[in-house]
Amino acid sequence: xxxxxxxxxxxxxxxxxxxxxxxxxxxxxxxxxxxxxxxxxxxxxxxxxxxxxxxxxxxxxxxxxxxxxxxxxxxxxxxxxxxxxxxxxxxxxxxxxxxxxxxxxxxxxxxx
Amino acid sequence: xxxxxxxxxxxxxxxxxxxxxxxxxxxxxxxxxxxxxxxxxxxxxxxxxxxxxxxxxxxxxxxxxxxxxxxxxxxxxxxxxxxxxxxxxxxxxxxxxxxxxxxxxxxxxxxxxxxxxxxxxxxxxxxxxxxxxxxxxxxxxxxxxxxxxxxxxxxxxxxxxxxxxxxxxxxxxxxxxxxxxxxxxxxxxxxxxxxxxxxxxxxxxxxxxxxxxxxxxxxxxxxxxxxxxxxxxxxxxxxxxxxxxxxxxxxxxxxxxxxxxxxxxxxxxxxxxxxxxxxxxxxxxxxxxxxxxxxxxxxxxxxxxxxxxxxxxxxxxxxxxxxxxxxxxxxxxxxxxxxxxxxxxxxxxxxxxxxxxxxxxxxxxxxxxxxxxxxxxxxxxxxxxxxxxxxxxxxxxxxxxxxxxxxxxxxxxxxxxxxxxxxxxxxxxxxxxxxxxxxxxxxxxxxxxxxxxxxxxxxxxxxxxxxxxxxxxxxxxxxx
Numbered sequence: 001x002x003x004x005x006x007x008x009x010x011x012x013x014x015x016x017x018x019x020x021x022x023x024x025x026x027x028x029x030x031x032x033x034x035x036x037x038x039x040x041x042x043x044x045x046x047x048x049x050x051x052x053x054x055x056x057x058x059x060x061x062x063x064x065x066x067x068x069x070x071x072x073x074x075x076x077x078x079x080x081x082x083x084x085x086x087x088x089x090x091x092x093x094x095x096x097x098x099x100x101x102x103x104x105x106x107x108x109x110x111x112x
Numbered sequence: 113x114x115x116x117x118x119x120x121x122x123x124x125x126x127x128x129x130x131x132x133x134x135x136x137x138x139x140x141x142x143x144x145x146x147x148x149x150x151x152x153x154x155x156x157x158x159x160x161x162x163x164x165x166x167x168x169x170x171x172x173x174x175x176x177x178x179x180x181x182x183x184x185x186x187x188x189x190x191x192x193x194x195x196x197x198x199x200x201x202x203x204x205x206x207x208x209x210x211x212x213x214x215x216x217x218x219x220x221x222x223x224x225x226x227x228x229x230x231x232x233x234x235x236x237x238x239x240x241x242x243x244x245x246x247x248x249x250x251x252x253x254x255x256x257x258x259x260x261x262x263x264x265x266x267x268x269x270x271x272x273x274x275x276x277x278x279x280x281x282x283x284x285x286x287x288x289x290x291x292x293x294x295x296x297x298x299x300x301x302x303x304x305x306x307x308x309x310x311x312x313x314x315x316x317x318x319x320x321x322x323x324x325x326x327x328x329x330x331x332x333x334x335x336x337x338x339x340x341x342x343x344x345x346x347x348x349x350x351x352x353x354x355x356x357x358x359x360x361x362x363x364x365x366x367x368x369x370x371x372x373x374x375x376x377x378x379x380x381x382x383x384x385x386x387x388x389x390x391x392x393x394x395x396x397x398x399x400x401x402x403x404x405x406x407x408x409x410x411x412x413x414x415x416x417x418x419x420x421x422x423x424x425x426x427x428x429x430x431x432x433x434x435x436x437x438x439x440x441x442x443x444x445x446x447x448x449x450x451x452x453x454x455x456x457x458x459x460x461x462x463x464x465x466x467x468x469x470x471x472x473x474x475x476x477x478x479x480x481x482x483x484x485x486x487x488x489x490x491x492x493x494x495x496x497x498x499x500x501x502x503x504x505x506x507x508x509x510x511x512x513x514x515x516x517x518x519x520x521x522x523x524x525x526x527x528x529x530x531x532x533x534x535x536x537x538x539x540x541x542x543x544x545x546x547x548x549x550x551x552x553x554x555x556x557x558x559x560x561x562x563x564x565x566x567x568x569x570x571x572x573x574x575x576x577x578x579x580x581x582x583x584x585x586x587x588x589x590x591x592x
Contacts, residue, residue, distance in 0.1 A: 044373060045432055047442065047492060048479030051371045 001096040008089040012081040019076035031060040179267040182402035189393025190279035200383030208375040209577025211587035217289040236314035243326040265400035290491030291354030298582040312553040337542030341398035343453025343505040344546040351498020352550035363488035384441035395455040409456035416467035420447020423471020446474035450504030462511040509539030
């Protein structure tokens with residue numbers, strides 16, 4: 001099992017979600033986030049006072065999938081979330097030791 | 113037009129009055145030929161006289177109904193400027209941990225000043241007194257009944273006048289709260305505002321609008337200062353007191369290093385639009401009747417606001433490359449402030465000029481002058497109300513026009529453009545008095561309250577925000 005964490009543009013959330021569901025990902029967790037990578041923030045001006053805003057609104061999506069599905073899921077996210085401009089986001093992948101379904105104590109991949 | 117209608121109506125009644133008794137007389141004659149009246153002409157005359165008198169009463173009652181309807185609506189509109197108008201406008205401009213505290217400061221004025229008004233401050237403002245302040249004759253609203261007081265408004269109940277003026281007394285201190293936003297103790301604010309209402313607002317209102325007031329242009333004051341709806345009484349006093357308070361209290365923690373952007377320009381936007389609409393009650397209502405003067409003031413108000421929005425946006429666009437929503441609404445409010453003393457004295461085109469100047473002037477005050485001096489007038493109560501009110505009061509002396517409002521008598525020059533140089537000096541005199549009373553009075557009140565109970569919240573409380581520290585609640589509960 002592996003966890004895919006993808007930080008994406010909020011406007012791309014629906015496309016990414018649909019792409020993941022299409023390849024058979026059953027569950028996911030969405031977090032509203034703020035952050036920045038190499039993308040620089042922007043400047044806001046209120047009554048002449050400038051505020052630089054470098055933490056931009058992003059959506060962080062977390063899915064845990066079986067090892068076989070990782071490549072498919074990553075490709076689905078990339079193709080749905082890419083606009084080709086700075087700020088498209090990043091994907092992080094890590095190993096997951098265990099998954100437990102709280103309702104019936106199922107463990108392992110069956111709990112996904 | 114109204115005179116013609118009344119004449120036609122009178123003629124119609126006359127015909128009815130004459131023909132009625134004649135027809136009745138014929139019938140009576142047919143029935144009892146010997147019972148003719150001793151003096152039929154005297155009877156007819158009496159009937160006519162009675163009908164004319166009834167008619168006059170009916171006309172007066174109709175005018176009272178019309179005027180009173182507009183004045184009650186205006187009173188409600190001016191209250192709407194405070195809550196929710198100003199509360200939203202200011203509430204959106206603070207950080208979200210202070211939204212309720214800021215709104216509550218304005219709302220508290222709606223309650224506090226109302227009670228004060230009933231007890232004593234109406235009497236101090238509009239009761240019989242000397243040139244500077246009213247007396248205690250109308251304390252507890254004694255003698256403030258439903259009969260009009262012709263010295264103020266001959267066609268509306270005195271209670272309507274009283275409650276209308278109350279709405280002004282509410283919003284004026286509420287405007288000051290923008291200067292000390294995010295850092296004043298709620299308890300101290302209540303005491304400060306009570307004293308401010310009594311010792312600054314009431315005397316100033318008395319001088320400009322009260323019986324025998326020093327600056328009262330409508331009642332032969334010594335220095336007749338034109339102030340149609342409160343440029344000096346409301347905006348100069350609140351704006352200048354705001355500046356004094358901001359400097360006396362000091363800056364907010366972290367100002368200007370920490371970012372303190374408005375937490376919701378959307379709230380401010382709604383508030384500003386409500387202010388614009390409510391301002392029709394503020395200015396057009398200041399005609400104290402529903403006649404042509406109300407129309408003049410209404411139109412000038414609208415044109416002033418629109419031109420000032422354009423002025424502010426244009427200045428911002430040129431300097432910063434973008435026209436912001438906050439700039440547009442701030443400009444509109446600045447224009448409404450500046451046109452307040454002038455509405456009811458100026459033509460629509462003059463209103464456009466006043467608005468345009470106010471938009472640019474207040475923009476520069478807020479953006480340039482504030483940062484030069486470095487004071488923390490947090491929500492620009494001085495930059496908009498103090499500066500805009502002062503500019504508007506002076507421009508009123510220039511643009512006031514006797515064809516719109518012959519306040520000094522028919523055909524007599526009113527403003528500078530008509531050749532009345534002296535009026536400009538009177539306006540400056542009125543403004544100077546308003547500045548002086550605001551600076552001195554506010555300083556004394558601030559000093560007393562600071563020494564007795566302290567003005568500012570503690571640093572921890574300020575960091576937590578007024579919502580939690582002063583009221584034990586939060587504006588936005590994201591957890592549920």
